[in-house]
Amino acid sequence: MNISNLLKVAWDAILRNKTRTLLTILGVVIGIASVIAMVSIGQSSSQSITEQVSSMGTNMIMVMRANQRRGGVSMGSDNSQSLTISDAERIKNEAKFISYVSPSVSASGQIVNGNNNALGSLQGGSVDLLKIRKFELAAGTNFTDDDVNKYSKVCVIGQTVVKNIFPEDSANVINVVGKDIKFKGIPLKIIGVLESKGSNSMGQDQDDIMIAPYTTVQKRFLGNDYLQMIYCSASSEEVADQAVAEVALLLRENHKLLDYQDDDFEVRTQAEMLSMMNSMTGTLTTLLAAIASISLIVGGIGIMNIMYVTVTERTKEIGLRMAIGARGKDILMQFLIESAILSLIGGIIGIILGLILSYVGTSLMNMPFVVSYTAIAVSFVVCAATGVFFGWYPAKKAANMDPITALRYE
Amino acid sequence: MNEKTTNDGSVVNNNEAIIRIEDLKRDFIVGSETVHALRGVTFDIKRGEFVAIMGTSGSGKSTMLNILGCLDKPTSGHYYIDGVDAAICSKDQLADIRNKKIGFVFQSYNLLPRTTSIEQVELPLLYNSSINAKERRERAEHALELVGMANRANHTPNQMSGGQQQRIAIARAIVNDPVILLADEATGNLDTRTSYEIMSLFQKLNEQGVTIGFVTHEPDIALFTKRQVMLRDGKIMKDNLVETQSAQAALDALPASSDY
Ligand SMILES: Nc1ncnc2c1ncn2[C@@H]1O[C@H](COP(=O)(O)OP(=O)(O)OP(=O)(O)O)[C@@H](O)[C@H]1O
Numbered sequence: 185m186n187i188s189n190l191l192k193v194a195w196d197a198i199l200r201n202k203t204r205t206l207l208t209i210l211g212v213v214i215g216i217a218s219v220i221a222m223v224s225i226g227q228s229s230s231q232s233i234t235e236q237v238s239s240m241g242t243n244m245i246m247v248m249r250a251n252q253r254r255g256g257v258s259m260g261s262d263n264s265q266s267l268t269i270s271d272a273e274r275i276k277n278e279a280k281f282i283s284y285v286s287p288s289v290s291a292s293g294q295i296v297n298g299n300n301n302a303l304g305s306l307q308g309g310s311v312d313l314l315k316i317r318k319f320e321l322a323a324g325t326n327f328t329d330d331d332v333n334k335y336s337k338v339c340v341i342g343q344t345v346v347k348n349i350f351p352e353d354s355a356n357v358i359n360v361v362g363k364d365i366k367f368k369g370i371p372l373k374i375i376g377v378l379e380s381k382g383s384n385s386m387g388q389d390q391d392d393i394m395i396a397p398y399t400t401v402q403k404r405f406l407g408n409d410y411l412q413m414i415y416c417s418a419s420s421e422e423v424a425d426q427a428v429a430e431v432a433l434l435l436r437e438n439h440k441l442l443d444y445q446d447d448d449f450e451v452r453t454q455a456e457m458l459s460m461m462n463s464m465t466g467t468l469t470t471l472l473a474a475i476a477s478i479s480l481i482v483g484g485i486g487i488m489n490i491m492y493v494t495v496t497e498r499t500k501e502i503g504l505r506m507a508i509g510a511r512g513k514d515i516l517m518q519f520l521i522e523s524a525i526l527s528l529i530g531g532i533i534g535i536i537l538g539l540i541l542s543y544v545g546t547s548l549m550n551m552p553f554v555v556s557y558t559a560i561a562v563s564f565v566v567c568a569a570t571g572v573f574f575g576w577y578p579a580k581k582a583a584n585m586d587p588i589t590a591l592r593y594e
Numbered sequence: 595m596n597e598k599t600t601n602d603g604s605v606v607n608n609n610e611a612i613i614r615i616e617d618l619k620r621d622f623i624v625g626s627e628t629v630h631a632l633r634g635v636t637f638d639i640k641r642g643e644f645v646a647i648m649g650t651s652g653s654g655k656s657t658m659l660n661i662l663g664c665l666d667k668p669t670s671g672h673y674y675i676d677g678v679d680a681a682i683c684s685k686d687q688l689a690d691i692r693n694k695k696i697g698f699v700f701q702s703y704n705l706l707p708r709t710t711s712i713e714q715v716e717l718p719l720l721y722n723s724s725i726n727a728k729e730r731r732e733r734a735e736h737a738l739e740l741v742g743m744a745n746r747a748n749h750t751p752n753q754m755s756g757g758q759q760q761r762i763a764i765a766r767a768i769v770n771d772p773v774i775l776l777a778d779e780a781t782g783n784l785d786t787r788t789s790y791e792i793m794s795l796f797q798k799l800n801e802q803g804v805t806i807g808f809v810t811h812e813p814d815i816a817l818f819t820k821r822q823v824m825l826r827d828g829k830i831m832k833d834n835l836v837e838t839q840s841a842q843a844a845l846d847a848l849p850a851s852s853d854y
């Protein structure tokens with residue numbers, strides 16, 4: 185029997201049993217749809233992380249205070265005071281692979297203007313902080329070195345702060361430039377408004393930000409001159425690794441650490457963060473896909489189940505086909521093709537459903553919609569394989585029937 | 595005109611035996627016992643014959659017909675169909691013989707559910723790769739015409755009476771132009787009138803040259819054939835020619851009251 189006739193025979197049988205067809209493909213539809221949805225959502229979240237991180241600047245290097253452990257007891261990073269302004273200056277003056285440096289401190293408190301208020305934090309940095317963190321100004325200006333030296337009461341605010349504190353100006357942010365805003369009771373003059381960046385992969389609103397000279401934050405809000413972090417920018421992505429090594433060396437020197445002493449700081453690059461986050465989402469995606477595959481296996485067993493019942497139910501038909509000249513191989517192929525077609529139809533519907541689900545899911549979660557062609561291709565192959573694998577046993581049973589016994593079957 | 599060209603193109607003599615069985619035995623082993631269903635049967639069927647295979651229940655009629663139809667193999671002996679010894683054929687070769695040389699009609703019609711008549715009749719040709727879709731359709735239409743069911747081509751079995759279903763089954767059996775048409779109790783499920791109609795159809799096909807082997811245990815049905823082979827206990831008891839009656843005449847003679 186040639187292949188087109190086999191297809192016709194199998195297809196006719198599928199059309200003759202519409203209810204069975206629907207029930208059989210249902211399991212596969214659910215299995216494939218969940219695999220596609222899980223993989224797509226996983227991939228889209230990792231893509232959104234990548235986008236966020238690179239929007240933050242892939243050249244960015246963060247120097248943080250190390251968690252100092254004394255006698256096995258973590259002192260917590262807030263207690264350590266190992267980063268100072270001299271560290272930042274040393275990096276700025278001596279590091280060859282670093283183009284921008286900004287100390288970083290922050291204070292949290294109430295932001296108030298008239299009746300509007302919100303809880304927020306004030307970030308302190310140098311004039312280079314905006315460049316390092318890739319913030320653009322939508323209106324007004326950045327503060328100057330002079331503002332840093334004089335710890336001026338000025339600030340640059342993000343769009344969310346405008347929305348919350350100056351709701352009437354949110355359509356026209358230029359209006360807030362020049363106005364005063366109170367942070368922890370102290371009025372700061374708004375000199376600039378940042379362009380919107382949206383929320384990052386962790387769901388954090390990057391526009392809920394207020395930036396002032398670090399000296400202002402230190403002197404007026406914190407009352408000390410330690411740094412929480414130092415932001416640097418490598419002169420290019422290629423030299424990021426060298427820049428990290430250089431920064432570490434300078435800091436060890438500045439902190440007068442002896443050879444046997446561990447670093448009392450940590451240097452992190454965005455690339456590291458990226459790969460860390462990606463491996464996290466990767467693990468999650470794999471886990472979800474693995475769970476989803478279980479439903480695919482259940483769907484496959486459903487096919488086997490129904491095909492098995494079908495073979496018994498259609499024993500007489502098998503006998504008749506044999507009596508009019510079907511070989512065992514023809515019967516085997518017919519049932520295999522039937523189950524392969526069933527699972528392929530299920531697969532196609534499942535893929536469409538999975539894509540719809542992941543589209544809805546990603547747009548609800550504010551993530552880019554990624555079509556995973558690999559997942560689609562793999563599902564397709566898995567589907568056909570499922571059909572053949574789980575159809576094999578029932579088909580073999582059909583093919584091995586004795587025609588006379590099959591014809592007599594009631 | 596004593597010659598005819600067969601499917602495979604060979605020219606054969608009209609009086610040649612197209613079926614020859616020699617000392618055919620078939621034993622069934624049931625548990626520790628052996629049932630001798632056929633105990634050495636020898637006979638020929640010639641082209642154009644219409645043979646009734648008769649006998650009481652359990653005499654081996656179906657067993658014999660299954661072997662003739664290449665659905666079963668004898669325990670010993672020879673079975674030549676169209677010159678080929680089916681007793682030594684492989685399963686696949688037997689399937690090919692069934693597909694190209696044999697037409698089967700069953701007591702319970704054995705039509706596929708939810709399938710139109712034309713598709714039922716096309717079915718055997720689907721298993722023959724040398725026949726394309728167009729030829730398949732034409733031959734199926736022709737077969738439906740021969741059994742008088744051309745107007746039912748798109749009907750499914752549940753839309754037809756038993757007699758009509760059996761006609762479709764007969765069309766399916768002759769669509770491959772078989773060497774022999776085998777029927778096992780083909781009228782067993784039908785009332786008298788419909789049985790006669792079917793017998794009349796068989797007679798018509800036989801007149802057109804179809805060789806028929808026909809199992810029945812009803813003597814009045816056997817009267818419509820040309821020859822009776824009587825089996826008892828797996829052996830031939832009697833093998834004689836019949837004074838053939840016309841099924842159409844019998845049909846006409848039926849009283850109108852038997853219609854209900
Ligand atoms: N598959 C089988 N296994 C065991 N014994 C069988 C088998 N098939 C047939 N027989 C036996 O062979 C003998 C002949 O059976 P067969 O079916 O040929 O009879 P039959 O003449 O067709 O009878 P009926 O008119 O009732 O159909 C019986 O004794 C039956 O029990």
Ligand SMILES: [Mg+2]
Pocket residue numbers: 655656657
């Ligand atoms: Mg019988």
